[in-house]
Amino acid sequence: MTTTVAPLSGTFDIGGDLRVNRLGFGAMRITGPGVWGEPRDHKESIAVLRRAVELGINLIDTADSYGPHVSERLIAEALYPYPSGLLIATKAGFQRSGPDLWTEDGRPDHLRSACEGSLERLKLKRIDLFQLHRIDRKVPMKDQIGALLELQREGKIKHIGLSEVTVKQIKDVQRLTPVATVQNRYNLVDRRSEDVLRYCTENGIGFIPWYPLATGNLAREGSPLAKAAAKLDATPAQVALAWLLKKSPGMLPIPGTSSVRHLEENAAAAKLELDNSTMRELEE
Ligand SMILES: NC(=O)c1ccc[n+]([C@@H]2O[C@H](COP(=O)([O-])OP(=O)(O)OC[C@H]3O[C@@H](n4cnc5c(N)ncnc54)[C@H](OP(=O)(O)O)[C@@H]3O)[C@@H](O)[C@H]2O)c1
Secondary structure (H helix, E strand, O other): OOOOHHHHHHEEEEEOOEEEOOEEEEEOOOOOOOEEEOOHHHHHHHHHHHHHHOOOEEEEOOOOOOOOOOOHHHHHHHHHOOOOOOEEEEEEEEEEOOOOOOEOOHHHHHHHHHHHHHHHHHOEEEEEEEEOOOOOOOOOHHHHHHHHHHHHHHOOOEEEEEOOOOOOHHHHHHHHOOOOOEEEEEEEOOOOOHHHHHHHHHOOEEEEEEEOOHHHHOOOOOOOHHHHHHHHOOOOHHHHHHHHHHHHOEEOOEEOOHHHHHHHHHHHHHHOOOHHHHHHHHOO
16 A cells, blocks of 8 residues: 555644644544553554654644543654654543543642643643643633633744634634634534534534444444445545545644554555545535
8 A cells, every 4th residue: 555645634723833644643542441451452542653753744633531541641642753743642631530530620729730741741841732622611711712812922832722612702712812723523313513514614623523433443344435335446444534635725634553554554545536426426
């Protein structure tokens, strides 16, 4: 297979100035079960990250809470010193107490120490895209964004992104700061964030759909995409990703996997172009 396939997905300028290939990689699945602890196969997780870069992927999404800390540590172990042009986007805003347990924490002190921990683990001087994992309802929004703005003034982060937000919340945040990206759950069978996607597309905000494969359900045997995939001589996962890429020029899918084989399959979606009638059929 072509080695550097990801550039075929096209490019997007995050925050207007950091160019990435649109098909990225989500590094949540390289940790242990329940996004907790070490991965079952450390060697494979390292191989996935290195292969992602070989495939031309230069947007890697992670978070301090994946592991916690494990995903960021593995990224540095596999890829540091980083190739030029690699954008590692991380997030803050959750505390972890066990497998599958997530507690929002948007207190400014927490966001600051999470950012400083991420900088250290990732061996970075600056985080190019720092995403607020959730807007914590227990903390005034302006205090959470204020903490990020302070980190930005100190040069610790470049662009600010949001996750799981409504159009109204994006507009509220935009009164305080430009928003470079929004990361909401979105895939062919869950399009509840359609209005957010539309707003992002119209306003030059990168849209990073999480669960792009519906946690793998769109990729597995029996996928609702099996028929379309057979017609296109592709796999269901590739059709799910090609559908996303075609949906908006600002769409930046980050499929997650712990396997090199799945990574290669997913990356090859970059060269699959769906026509308008296939798009319509898939959306019916
Ligand atoms: N902002 C947020 O709140 C939020 C929430 C969740 C996730 N995320 C981010 O979004 C990224 C993507 O989400 P995700 O990883 O949870 O879901 P996903 O990409 O929809 O699906 C990942 C799952 O699908 C399987 N898979 C991947 N490629 C496959 C293939 N070609 N064939 C068969 N199975 C395949 C993986 O298993 P294998 O490991 O066996 O391949 C894994 O279990 C995450 O990695 C993370 O960076 C963000």
